[in-house]
Amino acid sequence: MTATTKRIESxxxxxxxRVRSSLSVIGSQEFILAALIVVLSLxxxxxxxxxxxxxxxxxxxxxxxYIAVAAIGMTLVIITGNIDISIAALIGVLGTIxxxxxxxxYPVWIAWLAPVVVGILIEGVIGYFVAFLRIPAIxxxxxxxxxLRGGLILATGGAWIYDLPQDFxxxxxxxxxxxxxxxxxxxxxxxAALWMRYSPAGRAIYAIGGNKEAARLSGLSEQRVLMMVxxxxxxxxxxxxxLYTTQFTTIQSSVPSGLELTVITAAVVGGVSILxxxxxxxxxxMGAILIRTINSGMIFVNVSAYWLQxxxxxxxxxxxxxxxxxxxxxxxxxxxx
Amino acid sequence: MGMREAExxxxxxxxxxxxxxxxxxxxxxxxxxxxxIVLSITSNNFLTTDNLLNQARLLTEVxxxxxxxxxxxxxxxxxxxxxxxxxxxxxxxxxxxxxQGWPLEVAVVACIAIGTLSGLLNGLFIVYVKVPxxxxxxxxxxxxxxxxxxxxQARSARGYPDWFFRFGAGDFLGxxxxxxxxxxxxxxxxxxxxxxxxxxxxxxxxxxxxxARFAGIPVDRYLLFIYTxxxxxxxxxxxxxxxxxSTTRADSGTGLELDVIAAVVLGGTSIMGGTGTxxxxxxxxxxxxxxxxxxxxxxxxxxxxxxxxxVVLIFxxxxxxxxxxxxxxx
Numbered sequence: 011m012t013a014t015t016k017r018i019e020s021x022x023x024x025x026x027x028r029v030r031s032s033l034s035v036i037g038s039q040e041f042i043l044a045a046l047i048v049v050l051s052l053x054x055x056x057x058x059x060x061x062x063x064x065x066x067x068x069x070x071x072x073x074x075x076y077i078a079v080a081a082i083g084m085t086l087v088i089i090t091g092n093i094d095i096s097i098a099a100l101i102g103v104l105g106t107i108x109x110x111x112x113x114x115x116y117p118v119w120i121a122w123l124a125p126v127v128v129g130i131l132i133e134g135v136i137g138y139f140v141a142f143l144r145i146p147a148i149x150x151x152x153x154x155x156x157x158l159r160g161g162l163i164l165a166t167g168g169a170w171i172y173d174l175p176q177d178f179x180x181x182x183x184x185x186x187x188x189x190x191x192x193x194x195x196x197x198x199x200x201x202a203a204l205w206m207r208y209s210p211a212g213r214a215i216y217a218i219g220g221n222k223e224a225a226r227l228s229g230l231s232e233q234r235v236l237m238m239v240x241x242x243x244x245x246x247x248x249x250x251x252x253l254y255t256t257q258f259t260t261i262q263s264s265v266p267s268g269l270e271l272t273v274i275t276a277a278v279v280g281g282v283s284i285l286x287x288x289x290x291x292x293x294x295x296m297g298a299i300l301i302r303t304i305n306s307g308m309i310f311v312n313v314s315a316y317w318l319q320x321x322x323x324x325x326x327x328x329x330x331x332x333x334x335x336x337x338x339x340x341x342x343x344x345x346x347x
Numbered sequence: 348m349g350m351r352e353a354e355x356x357x358x359x360x361x362x363x364x365x366x367x368x369x370x371x372x373x374x375x376x377x378x379x380x381x382x383x384i385v386l387s388i389t390s391n392n393f394l395t396t397d398n399l400l401n402q403a404r405l406l407t408e409v410x411x412x413x414x415x416x417x418x419x420x421x422x423x424x425x426x427x428x429x430x431x432x433x434x435x436x437x438x439x440x441x442x443x444x445x446x447q448g449w450p451l452e453v454a455v456v457a458c459i460a461i462g463t464l465s466g467l468l469n470g471l472f473i474v475y476v477k478v479p480x481x482x483x484x485x486x487x488x489x490x491x492x493x494x495x496x497x498x499x500q501a502r503s504a505r506g507y508p509d510w511f512f513r514f515g516a517g518d519f520l521g522x523x524x525x526x527x528x529x530x531x532x533x534x535x536x537x538x539x540x541x542x543x544x545x546x547x548x549x550x551x552x553x554x555x556x557x558x559a560r561f562a563g564i565p566v567d568r569y570l571l572f573i574y575t576x577x578x579x580x581x582x583x584x585x586x587x588x589x590x591x592x593s594t595t596r597a598d599s600g601t602g603l604e605l606d607v608i609a610a611v612v613l614g615g616t617s618i619m620g621g622t623g624t625x626x627x628x629x630x631x632x633x634x635x636x637x638x639x640x641x642x643x644x645x646x647x648x649x650x651x652x653x654x655x656x657x658v659v660l661i662f663x664x665x666x667x668x669x670x671x672x673x674x675x676x677x
Contacts, residue, residue, distance in 0.1 A: 093481060093485075095427075095485075139661070143665065143668070144668070145618070145661070145664050145665070145668070146618055146619075148425065148427075148481055149608070149612070149618055149660065149661070149664055150661060152604075152605055152608065152657075152660065153605075153609075153656075153657040153658070153660040153661040154657065154661075155605075155657070156602070156605050156653040156654065156656050156657035156660070157653075157654050157657035157658060158657075159653060160650065160651045160652065160653040160654030160655075160656075160657065161651075161654055163648060163650045163651045164647070164648070164651040164654065167648075268489070268492075271485070271488065271489045274485065275489070278482075314497065314500055316493075316496040316497050316499075316500055316501055316597075317493060317496070317497040318493065319489050319490075319492055319493030319496060319497075320489070320490055320492075320493025320494050320496070320497050321493065322489045322490075322493065323486050323487060323488075323489035323490025323491070323492075323493050324490060326482070326485070326486035326489065327472075327483075327486045327487075327490070330478055330482055330483075330486065331476065331478075334476060334477065334478065
């Protein structure tokens with residue numbers, strides 16, 4: 011008798027379960043962001059149809075790439091409960107190294123690879139200070155940012171780099187009519203998303219961010235995971251610096267102003283919890299595209315681009331508010347059970 | 348036993364000196380004396396009244412903000428938005444006066460009020476919504492700087508009347524006017540921290556927030572006050588900065604948080620919270636300015652001196668951790 015009831019009940023339960031899980035996809039941060047990007051694009055398009063030109067849409071995606079790639083690394087860093095505010099300075103330094111190698115006659119693949127290697131090394135130093143010397147990441151990266159920024163001025167005197175070889179401009183290449191940065195963005199986001207979801211190392215990052223003590227007791231070395239996260243961050247920042255630098259015909263040997271905030275905004279808006287333990291790189295990708303859509307849209311609706319940073323600040327604040335309210339509700343729901 | 352207690356209450360001068368030398372302040376004073384000697388030997392322009400007074404003028408804005416930052420870091424918090432608050436308040440000063448036609452005196456008051464409100468907003472979110480200070484002030488670092496750019500549209504305001512420059516470029520009783528603000532502020536903040544229940548409350552919050560709450564310390568009110576105080580000081584610094592450099596620009600105070608935090612941390616305030624003094628912060632402030640001055644006298648470009656601040660910041664924390672560990676072992 012009980013067995014029959016169970017058999018009758020279970021498909022129904024499975025159905026509600028399935029409905030509920032598809033609802034939770036709709037409620038997920040990534041889906042909300044994707045919907046937001048579409049709605050916003052349609053609004054801007056209805057105000058000014060030129061926004062919808064294929065050229066412009068490709069530009070938005072292409073310009074999102076370096077932000078999204080850097081935001082992959084930032085997402086990992088924030089999941090572990092840390093932060094990196096040195097990446098704008100780092101991208102400035104790496105771009106200049108890349109350009110200097112290119113104008114001094116090195117093959118372009120060296121000019122593209124060197125910033126990635128140096129990026130990994132510098133983030134490795136940051137990781138060492140954070141993981142092994144136990145200095146808060148905010149202070150290490152604040153100090154590192156000023157060392158890099160000052161060092162860049164000392165080394166170059168702020169001189170611009172001209173006359174770069176034609177094949178240096180990776181971001182201006184368009185295989186099959188699609189800008190190169192988009193390939194990098196899509197490939198790296200998919201790789202990172204799969205790795206975070208299915209590899210033990212990827213899961214370990216969430217474990218460390220979620221509950222350090224539990225992670226330690228289950229045999230994870232917090233120090234090694236942190237070190238790995240900063241090394242991956244260096245890799246991503248290195249790639250982002252190449253994508254960023256090779257889109258212009260001159261290199262200004264300066265630090266792109268406010269870029270660290272843009273990347274942090276993309277990661278935070280993408281749903282990485284500031285309290286650690288959760289977040290996805292797909293969300294970060296959506297965050298980056300959303301910022302770029304707003305940025306481009308402001309031009310088409312005649313709002314000065316000088317407001318962009320204020321908009322980013324408000325985006326972070328709103329996301330954080332929503333995150334905190336959501337968590338409180340969850341806690342309350344758990345409490346009720 | 349009684350003898351011992353009496354001895355502890357009133358240690359001899361020699362003991363006091365030994366304690367002082369072992370503390371971070373003592374080490375800082377020693378480093379400072381060495382750097383002054385080195386600088387005066389290597390450069391003829393260093394030990395001149397003009398240069399020293401000018402250095403005092405230059406460090407005031409950082410110094411004013413370093414006072415509340417000491418409080419904040421003692422409680423285990425941080426405020427990354429102070430440079431942006433300075434930029435935002437300065438822009439509002441110029442904008443209200445030049446674009447809105449407000450009397451300059453009123454615009455100055457509004458500038459300080461806007462700084463204070465900006466700090467209050469940080470405090471409200473940190474205390475009542477429980478947003479971690481790093482994230483809150485990182486968000487408002489972007490927001491306030493963005494408002495500065497948006498409202499001014501990156502146009503600078505200049506052409507202030509003569510009386511306005513008295514505060515940032517003039518003298519009072521033989522010293523740069525603004526240094527008096529810093530002296531009064533430092534004494535006031537120092538006494539508040541060292542001699543009042545409020546000050547002891549801040550240390551308690553930094554050591555153990557939950558414990559502090561159970562002990563009946565009004566944690567929320569104290570935290571709200573210190574972040575608002577940081578906003579107030581940033582607004583005041585914005586006024587002095589504008590008066591010193593004679594223009595308001597949207598990028599005023601960019602990166603200032605670094606100088607402020609470096610001074611506080613070099614002064615022996617633990618970045619983890621729980622320890623720190625205003626005396627230490629003032630020593631850290633002067634020492635960093637000495638280093639910057641020494642570098643620029645030896646021909647290093649002003650922008651590049653921030654390398655030193657970055658190095659100092661990281662090594663001060665390493666040294667601090669080292670000292671704390673040894674103290675714990677002892």
